[in-house]
Amino acid sequence: MPDIDKPLANKTMIMSGGSRGIGLEIARRAAADGANITLVAKTDQPHPRLPGTVHTAAAELEQAGGKVLAVVGDVREDAVVASAVERTVERFGGIDIVVNNASAIDLSTTDTLSMKRYDLMLDINCRGSFLLSKLAIPALRASALAGRDPHILTLSPPLNLDPRWAGAHLGYTIAKYGMSLTTLGLSEELRADGIAVNSLWPRTTIATAAIRNRPGGAERVTTSRTPAICADAAYLVLTTPSGLLTGEFLIDEDVLVAHGITDLDSYRAVPGDAPLTTDLFL
Template sequence: MNSLLHTSGSARRTSTEGLLSGRTAVVTGASRGIGRAIAIRFAAEGANVAMIARTQEAHPELPGTIHAAAAEAEAAGGDVLPLVADVRDDKALADAVDQIVERFGGIDILVNNAGSVDLTVAEQIGMHRYDHMQAVNVRAPFLLSKLALPHLRASARAGRNPHILTLSPPLNMNPEHIGNGVAYTVSKYGVSIATIGLAHEFREYGIAVNSLWPRTKIDTAAVRNLLGGAAAVAASRSPLICADAALMIVTSPASAYTGQLLLDEDVLASHGCTDLDGYRVVPGTGALANDLFIDA
């Protein structure tokens, strides 16, 4: 893998040539949070970036739109294609893949980031919310992986190191984690299992399939609005840590680096980045809060 330098809380390339120059990446849920950070990070490394999201107009509690995020990615240096689509819509995703291939000629990297969070207990959650999380968190990454597969196989044949990366956690069997919003857990563990299975199935094609999850809480709209508010944000890291870890994963050899459920902190440590203070939202020595599914 290319050498990376950890500077001011973010891993940066040391050469003038982008690590992803000439490669095409697709990122879902790209209008805000981790998806936005990954799209901008990849664009800064010279990638063509297709950004898929539903948000066209800003919401008071959910700042950011696909068009604003695309403008930031373009400013970072990438050739960007913003696409408005609901990942639950089969035709919309198929059409999006067609547009991406028409614009960029193929797909080398797929990042399944779009997600839905609801920690309502089983006794009270409506089945429409259960079905929504299954559709967004499990079905959509599975479908998009299927739709992208012919293009990822072509990428492998061309020696372009194709990767699928999904935002989903390690399989922690601690009942306290599984039982904390079990409907959500089922959806996120389901896609982690899919990562392991697809990695096995796609290995013969030379396509890597991995999952990435933050060890600590990340400053996202979900944390601000659903998972603790300002106090949780103060104990969180920036989405940049996930973006840097994602870059390290997709620039690793697909033939060897596959079938893993990875934590951002561990990925950075494996590449020599151990000083992570720069990623803190609030600098200082206060304890960081573990993310969901992560033991102390």
């Protein structure tokens, strides 16, 4: 019988990225239930400025109560992603949840953005999300047939066609909106299969190492929330029956409020009452 107190117990999640930041927090929340988790990340060795590797993340998740398959590889490589999906099914017996978390960011204007960086963002953000989702579909269909409420959750924003977002950083906007279009299309394509497909995005900036290391990052952290708010929102989405929630572009704090969680002060990275910084695309 399912454990009603731990609804993700023995469910299997495959996530792109996840060695740090929001992805790791989402995975840790699932691990606390006793979920099986595959991390597909290229951080085999420590980054000089960013903490964490796929190996340290795996150790943390196992300590939290999960069973983990760490796959060192790049989500841009078809063979790597296909192997990760196959190994996940072989080890854990299937896939119930896909989390498209890996993402690259470059907010350069069009005239200053190199095509190498443009291609990197498109390949990781848009193509990577499409690829992992596509290759997991057979396993997700099997999960649906077994009544296990399969989900695809992508960390991408609402499709906001206000010209300011394209005009501010066109390359990055294209890459992130490509992820969101994948949610929109797959939610309709897979609706009849009983597979939920949604996107999740933070209302405010999130205090990750990547934010801290950007110019002005120390100040930005004081007006940001912690990754825990995204993790708690993702958990609520992933534990909702798949037939009740699909094709939505969800905002973390809205998800929490809808579940009766209205005191969000504990998620502030720095206690206080300074106005929080609204994230991009909102």
